[in-house]
Amino acid sequence: MDEMEIEKRLYEAAAEGDIRTLHELLQQDGLILDRLTLTCFNETPLHIAAMRGHVEFVKLILTRNPLLAAELDFRKSSALHVASIKGYPEIVKLLLVVNPEMCLARDRDGRNPLHLAAIKGRVEVIKELIQTSHLAASQTTNRGESILHLCVKHNQLEALKLLMEVISDYQLLNARDGDGYTILHLAVSDKQIETVTYLLRNNQIEVNLQDDNGNTALDILAQSRRDMIDLQIGDTLREAGGLRAKDIPSPNTQNFAKFPNKKSSIHQSHDMAGDWLSKKRDAIMVVASLIATMAFQAGMNPPGGFWQGNEDVDSQGNTLQMPHKAGEAVMAYSHPKSYRYFIRVNSTAFVASLSTILLLISGLPFRKKLFMWSLMVIMWLTVTSTALTYGISIYIVTPKxxxxxxxxxxxxxxxxxxxxxxxxxxxxxxxxxxxxxxxxxxxxxxxxxxxxxxxxxxx
The missing domain is CATH 1.20.5 (Single alpha-helices involved in coiled-coils or other helix-helix interfaces)
Structure with missing residues (x-):
């Protein structure tokens, strides 16, 4: 059997975890595993066995040639990278015993095995890697992402909890990635309410750190898509002392706290008022967005639907030309008076909600409570119009x-x-x-x- 055939059978045995074949090949050519370190420029049999989770096969290869643990494939990944991302703690242990320094080896994207385990949430693998080298947790990827950033980006809360129990470095907990975001920024942006709640329990997490654009976590929440989870996250951030960037007091303002007087009490009252206004703005924005969506759907799908054609056929098979056209609302012909009322109240709800959204995002200084009360009155009108739209719709679709x-x-x-x-x-x-x-x-x-x-x- 020539050398190429032996190597082919070796790779097939690695894929199947066939230890018997490996023993036979080693008897025929005792140097086959040693030559791989000189001739292999892609995945080694150790990579393949680690990918498939063949523990005994990996153990035998490492016994015969431990240098294979340091070999990299074309992605600059070692067998430890492969075993970590696949989640095989027993294979990870074997590889670490042979070459613990591979914990710090980085692939083309700058990710070490611990990074890959965090991305996939391999908790047991993370435990093994952390015990071997704490330094691996401080490395960042080519994009400036720490291991904590990767946990949050891939929504691996259990892995994040494990790592934060071990990591107590203030700088790492509040580090920014290549885009300027901290782990709290990422969790808020992705609406991971459980992660946000967990992070804010840690006293070392700075709730008001700003990204490269000068936005705090509350600013990022205000700029993202609107849903009901926003209110919960916003309340959680405020309870932890979260502020908008514009509401963060300057150093001169902070000095008032050292000398209590009338001015400091005035600033405190302004902060409380600003917090009230911020909560009201967020609540009104969410409600206005939901009502605008509902009104749009009601306008595009009125009760009774639309006519499907311009013609009809009578009982004798004759074609009749109908007064309506395809695509027009059935309700406009069957209940013309009710349809006019329906259009009026639904359009009122739609325009009022869009106007509210436009006013809130216009950047006008709505810092007086009188303005907020005015917006709330408009929202009352909007909600009332929505209720009337429902009443008319349910009346039309109800049998006589x-x-x-x-x-x-x-x-x-x-x-x-x-x-x-x-x-x-x-x-x-x-x-x-x-x-x-x-x-x-x-x-x-x-x-x-x-x-x-x-x-x-x-x-």
Missing amino acids: KDREHLGQVIEVAVTVWCFVMALLLLGNTIRLAYKWMRKRHQSEKFERRESSNLVHVNV
Whole structure:
């Protein structure tokens, strides 16, 4: 048997984990494994056996030629890279015993075996690699990603928890990747609420660090797509002291905390007001986005659907030209009056919600509570229009025999709804009026006191 045939059988045996064939080949050519270190420029049989998880085969190869543990394939990956990403802790142990320095070997992308294990969430492999070399955890990839960045990017929470129990380096926990993001930025951007909650429990995580564009985690949340998870993440960040970049006090402002006085209390009240406004803005943005989506879908899919053709056939087989055209709403012909009401209230909801979104993202200084109350009133109108759209739609699709009972239900629902809206509007109006009168009273009291002091000084 020539050398090429022996090598071919060796690779086949590695793929199958056939130890018996390996013994036979070694008896025929005892130097076959030694020659691989000189002639192999691709995957070695050790790579293949590690990829397939053949523990005994790997053990025998390493016994005969331990130098193969340091061999790299065309991607600059060692057998340890392969075993780590595949998740074979027993093979990882064997390779580490032979050559522990391969923990620090990096492939073409700058990733060591620990990085690959973190990407796939191979917890048991991570334990073995960390025990062998803590230095591997501090290496970064060619893109500046730490092992913690990789855990978050690939949503491997269990691996992240294991690593953070071992890593206590402040710099590593708050490091930025090549794009300028910390692990908290990445978790918030990807809406990983469990990861965000876990990270904020660690006192060393800086919640208000800014990326290369000057955005904090709260800024990134505000710029991303909107859904209900945003509110939960936003509340979690604020509870941990999270702020928008524009709300972070300057060093001069922070000095007021050292000398408590009226100014510091004023700043504190402004911070509380800013937090209130931020929460209201986020809530209104989410609700407006959802209503805009609902109104658009209702407009494009009205109750009853659309006509499918321009012609119809009577009972005698004659073709009749219909007054409608294909693609027009059935409701516009079957219930023309109701359709007009439907279009009006649905368009009101759609335009009002889009206007609210536009105002919130326009960058105008809506920092006064009066502006936020105005937006909330607009949203009340929007929600009411959406409710009316639902009422008209459900009335149209309900059979005639049930409409009388449905009409009574709708009348009661509308009455209750209008009462609740009027109550809310009245309550908030009274609240605003009370605050305005209180502020005016305090201002008058202050002026009287100043006038009294002035008279006393003159006397």
